[in-house]
Amino acid sequence: MDQTRRREKLDHLFHPRSLALIGATRSVTKWGFIVLARIINDGYAGEIYPVNPKEKSILGLPAYASVLDIPEPVDLAVITTPAPAVPEVMEQCGRKGVPAAVVITSGFSETGVEGAALEQRVSEIARAHGIVMVGPNSMGIYSAAAQLTCLMAPVMPRPGHVACIAQSGNVGTHFLFRGYLRGLGFRKFVSSGNEGGLDFVDYLDYFGADPEITSIIAYLEGLDPGNRFLEVAKRVTREKPIVVLKGGRSAAGAQAAASHTGALAGSTGLYTGLFRQTGVIQAETNKEVVELARALETQSLPQGRRVGILTRGGGWGVITADACVEAGLTLTELAPETIARLDRLLPPFWSRGNPVDLVAVLSSQVYLDCLRILLADPGVDAVLALGANVEAQADNIMQALGRIEKVPAEEMERMKAKSRKEGQAFVDGIVGLIQTGGKPILMAGRWTASREWDTRLQMLAEPEEAARVLAKMVDYAEYLRR
Structure with missing residues (x-):
């Protein structure tokens, strides 16, 4: 199947006008009911x-003995049978002419030789009929548009506008949960399972061509030899x-991958080199995947490695300076004009250098x-800003004042409302700088999720x-400038 035809078939997968759930059941503990x-x-x-x-019916919908008995066309089959x-x-x-299928059922190549033979048989049938198949051993798909x-x-x-490909359904759905x-x-999500039909690169190609998708995150255990990953x-x-x-x-992780989805994990050095060669950003933890995706979605790419640090406390400035150097960033020397402008705002005993220590000045x-x-400093490519969460603690202070009964209730509510208004204005000010400053501002600290x-x-x-x-944002920006 050529690339254009495969993409058209994938549209049926992620934008189906109709679907059949084969293996649907009334039993609430089975996947045919849950899905x-x-x-x-x-x-x-x-x-x-x-x-x-x-x-005869399941969850209020008429049930059919087989997909062949459905009178209308079916775009997508979701299979949960044994x-x-x-x-x-x-x-x-x-025989029905279904163009796409998701096989949630497990018990295939991840179980050994007999399971692999069964998976090969299913794959051959799908291929013979021109069906694009997710799985088997998939945890499913998601499409925001549909x-x-x-x-x-x-x-x-x-x-939103991020796509996710996961060779582990549990890891992939964790990305969805952490993302929430x-x-x-x-925008789209696929648990690719054993990849008996469509593989990692097929999804990468499809998501890459989707103009509604702005970035792609993935959990990858292995690639089949001879695939098109480098090109795509x-x-x-x-x-x-x-x-x-x-x-x-690791060797232990590679062995676990083989028993998990049947994937060939391959050499770590090989994959690291492949990612560098293609501009793929390699995350170290599941948490970092989501944070990188969020930063790439909301921030400008940095034009260089020179960092300015803003902190409310000297110790955090030291820690951040160390972290920047260890990550391969450069702590820039501030321009004399920048120092002069900061002199007009800060007490005379401020550090007069980078990191910029506000020496406990609390003003938003x-x-x-x-x-x-x-x-505005021409020598600063990005800013790491710490301590912006001080204003988020205002309600806690107000509650403490209320508990010791020093402030009347009506006055307390007025103070809370004023504090919330000022806090939101502070947040709006930071967001405005992120959106118009042309340089990334990464914040570190604690904040309320709703904000x-x-x-x-x-x-x-x-x-x-x-x-x-x-x-890692800098590395990606440098790759794009090559």
Whole structure:
């Protein structure tokens, strides 16, 4: 199947007008019920056809004995039957003219030789009928545009513009869950399973060509020899970033990958070199995948490695300076004009250098003004800003005042309202600088989740984490300038 035809078939997968869930059941503890309930509950607007020869209706929908009995065309088959039944089910899908299938059923190549032979049979049937197949051993797919949540895991993705490819369904759905908590929205998701049909590179190619997708994140255990990864990744990274967490980096991890999805993990050095050659950003942890994706979505790419640091405390400035150097960044020397402008805002005993220590000045306006001055320095390519969360503690202070009964209730409410208004103005000021400053500003500290989501203000937990994220953004920017 050529590339154009494969992409057209993948449209049926992620934008189906109708789907059949083959193996649907009334048993609430089985995937045939759980997945069907997710699809219905989360708002899929296309036609849904449960298939089970023993049932007349399931979850209020008419049930059919086989996919061949459905009177209308079917764009997508979701298969949850036991593994031995899957070849016949796939054959029936072919005769029906179903263009795409997701095989959730496990018990194939991940189990050994017999399972691999069964998987090969299913793959051959799908290929003979021109069916693009996800899996087997997949945890499902998600499409924001189709309002299709065809997932085993109880996660509700946040709609957005990131795509995810996962060679582990559990890791992939964890990305969705962490993304929900961190304000990262997804356009499409696929748990690729054993990749008996479509493989990692097929999804990479498809997502890379989708103009609604701005970045791609992935969990990768292994690639088949002779695939098109080098060619496709080089093309896609010129248009949008790809962030990958590579599993199976150790011998023990590689062995676990083989028993998990049947993947060949390969040499760690080989994959690291492949990622560098193609501009793929390699994350070190599952948390870093989501934070990198969020930073790439909300921030400008840095033009260099020179960093300015803004901090409310000297010790955190020292820690951040160390983290920057260890990540391969450079602590820039501030221009004399920058020092002079900061002199007019800060006490005479401030550090007069980089990091810029506010020496416990709590004013939100001074913080914003110092941030603006740092951004304007021609020797600064990016800013790491710490301590912006001081204003987020205002409500706690107000509650403490209330508990000791020093402030009347009416006055307390007035003070809280004023504090919240000032806090939101502070956040808006930072977001405005991120959006118009032309340089990335990575924040480190604590913040309320709602403010992060509402204002697209990312707050990383630790300065070391912020430095590593920024360094990988720099690496990607340098790759694009080659």
